[in-house]
Amino acid sequence: MNDCLIFSGSANTALSASIAGYLEKDLGKMGRNRFSDGEISIAIEENVRGKDVFVVQSTSPPVNENLMELLIMIDAFRRASAERITAVIPYFGYARQDRKDKPRVPITAKLVANLLTASGVNRVITMDLHAPQIQGFFDIPVDHLFAAPVTTAYFQNKGISDLVVVAPDVGSVKMARAFAKKMRADLAIVDKRRDGPDEVEVVNLIGNVRNKTAILVDDLISTGGTIVEAVDVLKKNGAIAVYASCTHGVLCGDAIAKIKNAPLEELIITDTIPLPPEKKLPVIKVLSVAEMLGEAIKRIHLSSSVSSLFI
Ligand code: R5P
Numbered sequence: 001m002n003d004c005l006i007f008s009g010s011a012n013t014a015l016s017a018s019i020a021g022y023l024e025k026d027l028g029k030m031g032r033n034r035f036s037d038g039e040i041s042i043a044i045e046e047n048v049r050g051k052d053v054f055v056v057q058s059t060s061p062p063v064n065e066n067l068m069e070l071l072i073m074i075d076a077f078r079r080a081s082a083e084r085i086t087a088v089i090p091y092f093g094y095a096r097q098d099r100k101d102k103p104r105v106p107i108t109a110k111l112v113a114n115l116l117t118a119s120g121v122n123r124v125i126t127m128d129l130h131a132p133q134i135q136g137f138f139d140i141p142v143d144h145l146f147a148a149p150v151t152t153a154y155f156q157n158k159g160i161s162d163l164v165v166v167a168p169d170v171g172s173v174k175m176a177r178a179f180a181k182k183m184r185a186d187l188a189i190v191d192k193r194r195d196g197p198d199e200v201e202v203v204n205l206i207g208n209v210r211n212k213t214a215i216l217v218d219d220l221i222s223t224g225g226t227i228v229e230a231v232d233v234l235k236k237n238g239a240i241a242v243y244a245s246c247t248h249g250v251l252c253g254d255a256i257a258k259i260k261n262a263p264l265e266e267l268i269i270t271d272t273i274p275l276p277p278e279k280k281l282p283v284i285k286v287l288s289v290a291e292m293l294g295e296a297i298k299r300i301h302l303s304s305s306v307s308s309l310f311i
Helices: 013-022 063-079 108-119 132-137 148-158 170-183 225-236 255-261 290-301
Strands: 004-008 030-034 040-044 052-056 084-089 123-127 142-145 163-167 186-193 201-206 213-221 241-249 266-270 284-287
Touching: 004 013, 004 290, 013 052, 013 290, 040 063, 052 063, 052 290, 063 084, 063 108, 084 290, 108 132, 123 290, 132 142, 142 290, 148 170, 148 241, 148 266, 148 284, 163 170, 170 186, 170 213, 186 225, 213 225, 225 241, 225 255
Parallel strands: 004 052, 052 084, 084 123, 123 142, 163 186, 163 213, 213 241, 241 266, 266 284
Antiparallel strands: 030 040, 186 201
């Protein structure tokens, strides 16, 4: 692994350090500064010529800062003659605008893919994309990883009986179905209609949750509206306990207040996005995906199979 170098952006240095720890490596040395007008200044402080460089950066809030920093870092590696540059983007932001769902709107997921490619990145590793087809927005290899082996193992250890896995909206059905299969549980679906970007209206529940323990499964929790509304529906329909498992804890707006007041046994998130101390609640449990990302990096560097991680 000598020719493999791991660098970290500033979005999630703890996760980067854990990935480097798993690979028994130190993080690459990089100077990071600001010009007086706020522009980002980067300087790579070690030789990367001919190296296989992995740069870890979630495009989580502050999204624009973190995205721009990632692009600038990639540009620096390319100009420093790295042999191959892989962007490790545990949380891929701007993914929810993945199609024109009304006239005159952008497709930001495609725009970000274009920006990354233009910056000179050769490969992308990401996790639980909002829509798996975003992989096709790139014409470079994308390794799309899943947090499910980590999250399902957590729930399997709890030994819950009479379990039902619930998709909190139609968009999450595929993810919830895979989760349910792994847990050997039934599947239910909350049919959610959204009137505005941050408005949630739940209209229907498909499936039976009565006298069962439910696990809501989603790619991300942002304002918490989707999950909290779904918890309410499940309780009203007779679920005895409700857990939620969301890979990316964006947790913005009044998400924390909503979660605090919801009859939720536990909210499981992963460390793709750091959870600051002021957002920590006893009900929120963070699982680490560092080993999975580290193992994927190792396998890519050694040209071995990544998909076999998920069999
Ligand atoms: C929606 O399609 C996503 O999978 C999430 O359900 C949604 O983005 C979560 O947002 P919020 O927590 O703001 O309801």
